[in-house]
Structures are given as C-alpha cells and as structure tokens.
Amino acid sequence: MALFESFGISASGMAANRFWSDLIANNVANINSSGTPGDPANQPYRRQVPVFNEILRQQTGARQKSTVQAPGKGVQVSQLVHVDSEPTLIYDPGHPDADPQTGYVAYPNINILNEMVNLISATRAYQSNVTVLEAAKSMAVAALDMGR
Amino acid sequence: MEFFRDTISTILAKQMDACTLRQKVIANNVANVNTPGFKKSRVNFQQHLREALGSGSFAMRTTNVRHIAAGPSGLDNLVPEVVLEKSTAMKASGNNVDIDEEMVNLVSNTLLYRLATRVRSDRANTMSYVIKGR
Numbered sequence: 001m002a003l004f005e006s007f008g009i010s011a012s013g014m015a016a017n018r019f020w021s022d023l024i025a026n027n028v029a030n031i032n033s034s035g036t037p038g039d040p041a042n043q044p045y046r047r048q049v050p051v052f053n054e055i056l057r058q059q060t061g062a063r064q065k066s067t068v069q070a071p072g073k074g075v076q077v078s079q080l081v082h083v084d085s086e087p088t089l090i091y092d093p094g095h096p097d098a099d100p101q102t103g104y105v106a107y108p109n110i111n112i113l114n115e116m117v118n119l120i121s122a123t124r125a126y127q128s129n130v131t132v133l134e135a136a137k138s139m140a141v142a143a144l145d146m147g148r
Numbered sequence: 149m150e151f152f153r154d155t156i157s158t159i160l161a162k163q164m165d166a167c168t169l170r171q172k173v174i175a176n177n178v179a180n181v182n183t184p185g186f187k188k189s190r191v192n193f194q195q196h197l198r199e200a201l202g203s204g205s206f207a208m209r210t211t212n213v214r215h216i217a218a219g220p221s222g223l224d225n226l227v228p229e230v231v232l233e234k235s236t237a238m239k240a241s242g243n244n245v246d247i248d249e250e251m252v253n254l255v256s257n258t259l260l261y262r263l264a265t266r267v268r269s270d271r272a273n274t275m276s277y278v279i280k281g282r
Contacts (some may be wrong), residue, residue, distance in 0.1 A: 002168040006175040013179030020182075052183040054176075071172055071189050071230050075179040125181050128247060132175045135258045139171060142265045143164070147272045 006136045012074030013129035020122040023048045034097045037106040045108040046082040053078035085109040158223050160268045166193035166228035167261035174254050177245050184241035193228040200226045
C-alpha cells in the first residue's frame with residue numbers, strides 16, 4: 001500500500017534532519033575543542049556536515065511494466081564530510097595546547113551564526129516531514145472509516 | 149446494476165489511487181527539501197481524467213462492443229502520471245522544491261482524498277439502506 005511507503009519516505013526525511021541537527025549540536029559543543037597549530041597529532045575539531053541524497057527507487061521487473069514513472073523513496077545522508085577550513089589562531093601561551101614556539105592555540109573555525117541558521121533549516125525540514133506524515137495518517141484513517 | 153462497478157465508483161477509486169500516489173510524491177519532495185540538485189515531481193491526474201471522460205477532446209462514437217474508440221482512452225486505462233519538473237530552480241543548489249507549494253498541495257490532496265472516501269462511503273451506506281430497508 002502506497003500510503004505506508006509515504007510513511008517511510010517521511011520517516012527518512014525525519015531521520016536525515018535529526019541526524020543533521022545532531023551534527024550541528026556536535027559542532028556547537030566542540031566550538032572550543034582546541035589543538036596545537038602545525039601539530040598533526042593534535043588537531044582542533046573539524047566541523048562536520050552531512051551530504052543529502054535522494055534514495056532512488058530500484059527498478060524491478062514488475063515496476064517496469066507499469067506506465068507510471070516511479071517517484072523516489074525519500075532522502076538519506078550519503079556521506080559525512082569533515083570540513084577542512086583554516087583554524088582560528090588565538091594567542092594564549094599558558095594554554096596546554098599552545099604551540100611552544102609561537103604561543104598560539106588553534107581553535108576550530110566554526111561560525112556559530114552559520115550553525116544556528118542550519119539548525120533552523122534542519123528543525124523546519126523535520127517539522128515539514130512530520131506534517132506530511134500526519135496528513136498521510138489522516139488519509140489512512142479516512143480510508144479505514146469508509147463504509148461505517 | 150453492478151455493485152461499485154459504475155462510473156462514479158470507478159472514478160472515486162482511481163481518484164483515491166491518484167491521491168495516494170500524490171501523497172507519496174509530496175512526501176518525497178518534502179523529504180528532499182535540502183538535497184542539492186534534487187528536482188521535484190508532481191502527479192498529473194485531473195487532465196487524464198478529463199481526457200478519459202471525453203470532455204475537451206472529440207470522442208468517436210462506438211455502436212458495437214467490438215469497435216475501438218478513438219480519442220478518450222476510457223477509464224480502465226486511466227493511470228496517474230508522475231512528472232519530473234526539471235526546468236525551474238528555487239535555490240542556488242539547483243533544488244526546486246517550494247515548501248509552501250508542497251504544503252498547500254498536501255492539504256488539498258488530503259482533503260480530496262477524504263472527499264473521495266466520504267462520497268464512496270455514502271454510496272456504500274445508501275446501498276446498505278436499500279438492502280436492509282432501514
């Protein structure tokens with residue numbers, strides 16, 4: 001039944017956006033996770049972003065016969081990218097992560113405004129998927145109530 | 149009369165199928181609202197229904213069951229069609245999902261489905277009334 005497939009599609013959207021908001025939470029939580037400049041063994045935290053991809057329907061023999069073009073099956077996070085951006089250097093010689101020569105500490109280059117805007121996008125997208133799920137549910141209930 | 153094999157019941161069933169498919173397509177569009185390069189789909193049903201019912205285009209009259217009607221394809225072959233909209237772009241990423249449009253389509257699709265089920269249900273109730281006489 002196609003309505004249940006619709007539930008699954010909305011669920012995939014909710015899962016992907018929840019995952020995105022988890023990544024944003026992790027980015028914000030690690031905004032001060034410092035490292036030593038120029039030391040590969042002690043790098044600052046790197047910002048993580050998801051890459052969304054549409055899940056395409058597998059074309060099976062039974063489906064190909066129908067003239068209906070198959071829509072997709074939702075969304076998935078296909079990969080998790082660590083963003084390589086130059087760390088922000090802050091002079092703090094007393095810090096345990098400070099470079100012994102220069103006295104600079106490397107902090108992750110995370111823009112908090114950027115993260116908050118992305119968080120709003122993720123939240124709104126999640127809500128939209130919930131709304132679609134509610135609509136599909138009300139359709140299923142209407143079908144169940146037929147003939148009463 | 150054949151139970152639930154008349155034109156109205158067939159149209160209602162087809163309409164419900166189309167609404168279910170459209171719901172799936174809208175769910176997919178909304179799920180992919182942040183997917184770069186994604187292009188939305190829509191379901192084309194009303195136009196096919198109009199063509200199948202024969203209004204708008206000319207219909208060839210058949211006077212024998214073995215005649216093949218040209219023009220309107222008839223209700224039996226009526227299938228909703230999923231159309232990919234490639235031409236437009238809403239965002240810099242090439243994604244063309246307009247979330248407002250999708251939500252409006254979602255609401256009207258749900259109401260249309262509920263309407264079809266209500267009408268179908270009422271017809272079933274009428275039948276029940278005729279059979280039971282109360």
